[in-house]
Amino acid sequence: MKRIYFDHSATTPVDKNVATSVLEYMTDKFGNASSIHSFGREARRAVEESREKVAALIGATPNEIFFTSGGTEGDNLAIKGVAFANRKKGNHIITSAIEHHAVLHTCDYLEKHGFQITYLPVDEYGMIRLEDLKNAVTDKTILISIMFANNEVGTIQPVKEIGAFAKERGIYFHTDAVQAAGNYPIDVKADNIDLLTMSGHKFYAPKGIGALYIRRGVRIESIQHGGAHERNLRAGTENVPGIVGLGLASEIAKNEMNNRVERISKLRDKIISEVSSNIPHTKLNGHPKLRLPGNVNFSFLYLEGESLLLNLDMKGIGASSGSACTSGSLDPSHVLLAMGLTHEVAHGSLRISLGHDNTEEEVDYFLEVLPEIIDRLRAMSPLYGESAELKPANPCSNCHVH
Amino acid sequence: MKRIYFDHSATTPVDKNVATSVLEYMTDKFGNASSIHSFGREARRAVEESREKVAALIGATPNEIFFTSGGTEGDNLAIKGVAFANRKKGNHIITSAIEHHAVLHTCDYLEKHGFQITYLPVDEYGMIRLEDLKNAVTDKTILISIMFANNEVGTIQPVKEIGAFAKERGIYFHTDAVQAAGNYPIDVKADNIDLLTMSGHKFYAPKGIGALYIRRGVRIESIQHGGAHERNLRAGTENVPGIVGLGLASEIAKNEMNNRVERISKLRDKIISEVSSNIPHTKLNGHPKLRLPGNVNFSFLYLEGESLLLNLDMKGIGASSGSACTSGSLDPSHVLLAMGLTHEVAHGSLRISLGHDNTEEEVDYFLEVLPEIIDRLRAMSPLYGESAELKPANPCSNCHVH
Amino acid sequence: MYTEKVMDHFSNPRNVGDIKDADGVGEVGNAKCGDIMRIYLKVDNNDVITDVKFKTFGCGAAIATSSMVTEMVKGKKLDEALEISNQAVAEALGGLPPAKMHCSNLAADALHEAIKDYITKKGK
Amino acid sequence: MYTEKVMDHFSNPRNVGDIKDADGVGEVGNAKCGDIMRIYLKVDNNDVITDVKFKTFGCGAAIATSSMVTEMVKGKKLDEALEISNQAVAEALGGLPPAKMHCSNLAADALHEAIKDYITKKGK
Numbered sequence A, B: 001m002k003r004i005y006f007d008h009s010a011t012t013p014v015d016k017n018v019a020t021s022v023l024e025y026m027t028d029k030f031g032n033a034s035s036i037h038s039f040g041r042e043a044r045r046a047v048e049e050s051r052e053k054v055a056a057l058i059g060a061t062p063n064e065i066f067f068t069s070g071g072t073e074g075d076n077l078a079i080k081g082v083a084f085a086n087r088k089k090g091n092h093i094i095t096s097a098i099e100h101h102a103v104l105h106t107c108d109y110l111e112k113h114g115f116q117i118t119y120l121p122v123d124e125y126g127m128i129r130l131e132d133l134k135n136a137v138t139d140k141t142i143l144i145s146i147m148f149a150n151n152e153v154g155t156i157q158p159v160k161e162i163g164a165f166a167k168e169r170g171i172y173f174h175t176d177a178v179q180a181a182g183n184y185p186i187d188v189k190a191d192n193i194d195l196l197t198m199s200g201h202k203f204y205a206p207k208g209i210g211a212l213y214i215r216r217g218v219r220i221e222s223i224q225h226g227g228a229h230e231r232n233l234r235a236g237t238e239n240v241p242g243i244v245g246l247g248l249a250s251e252i253a254k255n256e257m258n259n260r261v262e263r264i265s266k267l268r269d270k271i272i273s274e275v276s277s278n279i280p281h282t283k284l285n286g287h288p289k290l291r292l293p294g295n296v297n298f299s300f301l302y303l304e305g306e307s308l309l310l311n312l313d314m315k316g317i318g319a320s321s322g323s324a325c326t327s328g329s330l331d332p333s334h335v336l337l338a339m340g341l342t343h344e345v346a347h348g349s350l351r352i353s354l355g356h357d358n359t360e361e362e363v364d365y366f367l368e369v370l371p372e373i374i375d376r377l378r379a380m381s382p383l384y385g386e387s388a389e390l391k392p393a394n395p396c397s398n399c400h401v402h
Numbered sequence C, D: 001m002y003t004e005k006v007m008d009h010f011s012n013p014r015n016v017g018d019i020k021d022a023d024g025v026g027e028v029g030n031a032k033c034g035d036i037m038r039i040y041l042k043v044d045n046n047d048v049i050t051d052v053k054f055k056t057f058g059c060g061a062a063i064a065t066s067s068m069v070t071e072m073v074k075g076k077k078l079d080e081a082l083e084i085s086n087q088a089v090a091e092a093l094g095g096l097p098p099a100k101m102h103c104s105n106l107a108a109d110a111l112h113e114a115i116k117d118y119i120t121k122k123g124k
């Protein structure tokens, strides 16, 4: 069976050319970039060239790019690094309720260490309100961390406005751009971004590599201690093959950006319009316009997301859901709940995330099989149709053990 | 010019078969191990199989293996994770003066956060004394962190005795085995090791991947926050290709261990004996017997290490030195100084670290070119020969700016 | 993550549907948790379960356990059916992932509710 | 890390050696730091440097700067030679890595010491 991959927000296949370069730097050009012999110098050169390419993707300068092991490390370094380095200035951080756990759990950690965190709410489209942000600032606020684009519903935040406001108030602005970087145009200077997290495996570079952009002059301290790598900010032997991969993927992303955004958006819009008109009892999650080119997120009422995913998987289609059953916790997606969805509706969500390797045929096949699956699951559902009146005798009380 | 790589302690080339597997998991089998569709399940299976292979290499069980981004992260996680999780029991940690910076700088950090660190001295061979360890323990001691084998001089510590002592006193024992793992037999159960750090790129797996062994029951907390990966201990999308590479490299290392140790030790011993007998004014650094199979470390009096390395590099040979000029700081290797070498002698050190891919021909070529280079540098040295009596007029006072 | 048997019951669930004139109906779970299971029973005069159907809103495990339990009870006497536990259902499926043992493994509870309903209705 | 010019002077250093009956000898640095440079001068009656040699213990930069400075001063008058700075030597080599600008770039200092030594000896 042909397999179709519609889960690019979870991870992407490594671009063939990128993979070839990574392979070369694992085998022939395997030196440690800190070594002074020719093997080392060859690696060092590659690292610095990659730094330039990554910087170019987001409009930064190379010495503002620091390589990390991925998005989670980048978020931890940005937030903890700024928090501890600026502790004397203040202990208040503003973020949003729909951040990735890499941000939210880092903030939880900081709360235990004396910081105060404000979690901005979002509207029904998953968008923060600038008014809320402005009202939340105190004279102790040292950092605003708002994601560029949401990983579940794709909503793109008003980053430029946040950046301008943060600059005006002299507060650092970090954005988790793990979903956006490489997939959507970003200009850190135009948007006044002070720190920006990116992760390679979300845009056709390998897993285990990422970068943190830190505007020159931002006061930050390291969180991983050891050697003097990355100008003393991030200890650990440089992952040269990963860095080379990230650099090349950044270069490709920059060159292909417009093409890809246009092509992928078209596929996205086709899915959204067909599903909306052909399948009853559905709700589009996320912003109707301001969303990632590849993101589709629907709730299908009366059914549960995991069983939908498994049915799609049996048809060869890989997708994801905000259902509790797939989130690793007992609650459905905190993002969907923050947008005001009920638990029931959140459980029935389906995320399709498209990549540039997807085709119109794949989309058509999906649109063909989806309605049958949904019909079948709804037919099986006690919440759907005439029998939906009955009330459960024993509302599972075990469920909310956390 | 044929290039010869004698710097395996800095990093190793990725094994061809390992690289092929890594490539496969970057492209065809690129799924996110947390996804429930077939792409994800395929990745999950590979991750768990690798966990078994890594565990088998060191005599652990798979659920005691946690994947990290490398040795530095492993050391940070082990030491900070145990320190903060056991803070109530005590705040004293014992380590040695010759640890890698990943351990030493992590300890510096903990010192700033209320922990007390004892740095055990070493003897002239770079070996700690068990008596010193025993005397250092207090009722506040929660962790002993002593490296398995030193990265510069190769000395192998009395790990079994340390483990037995730590167990008897109910203190956790962590060992940084970044140099030893995969290159020297290790049995964590026989040696009573509670935590052990390893790094892939030191034994023919890729850079950017490592593992921390944590004996079941050890109380530890996470230092990188985010998703629920690695049983909630290490957040961040699993680096599946890296993990697959680490697993396969572990399997190969286990199968080839005896062969490799024997072959490499022979080459090492040949270099040590030939250099010792043919080049005057040299000093073998490290233990004469209890050293890593691939490690050779000499000090050549009256010359400086970087210029020696550059000359070797011009002959196609990649090696390393503990000279200040190559350490990134103004002082020569803290390891050599801790072993009682003077600055002068430390500056003139050369480390050759052999791998299983080195041949006897390579060794012979090295033995042939080395004496000429040393003669040439010594002939150029104001410290050597009859003119060595003069005293500098202006003992550089800028040097010790730190 | 799921055993072959779970996937078999999930992809070809047995006895899906409702019974219009059921002798007993039981439902457990709630939509907030993401799992609701409803079981319909037909019971003859000898207290033998002659027909059973289910409707389930929930994940793979929820659907598979529902399907499994209907297979296990068909033709059984009520007192035997009451002895079937959630654990037994999971075992019959070759096991469930640990995370699924709690909320999604309630099919036996739904069965027991249906039997209770039958008994109540019968006025015993 | 090093420029081609540095590597050229490092691998083919000019004027290595000593001058037995030197008119001036200057040495700076110390072995603890890892860099010692010694310069030998022959100076004629017109204060022109007619010969210059060096001996250096140190890294690539130390050797290259020593070699470079000897090239720069040969045939120069002493007052011109005194104007050569460490910075000028580094520039003549096309630059040095930042970490090397401090301790390993002392060749001009050694030259100046040698000139001082000559002047002292000459009793001026």
Ligand SMILES: Cc1ncc(COP(=O)(O)O)c(C=O)c1O
Residues within 6 Å of the ligand: A009, A070, A071, A072, A073, A075, A100, A102, A147, A149, A150, A151, A176, A177, A178, A179, A199, A200, A201, A210, B235, B236, B237
């Ligand atoms: C928005 C966002 N932030 C952070 C992360 C974490 O990145 P990584 O998995 O590379 O650690 C992800 C993806 O998992 C993400 O989507």
Ligand SMILES: Cc1ncc(COP(=O)(O)O)c(C=O)c1O
Residues within 6 Å of the ligand: A235, A236, A237, B009, B070, B071, B072, B073, B075, B100, B102, B147, B149, B150, B151, B176, B177, B178, B179, B199, B200, B201, B210
């Ligand atoms: C003994 C030792 N510990 C820790 C490390 C750090 O490992 P990594 O470079 O993989 O972060 C190294 C190597 O650099 C090492 O040799």
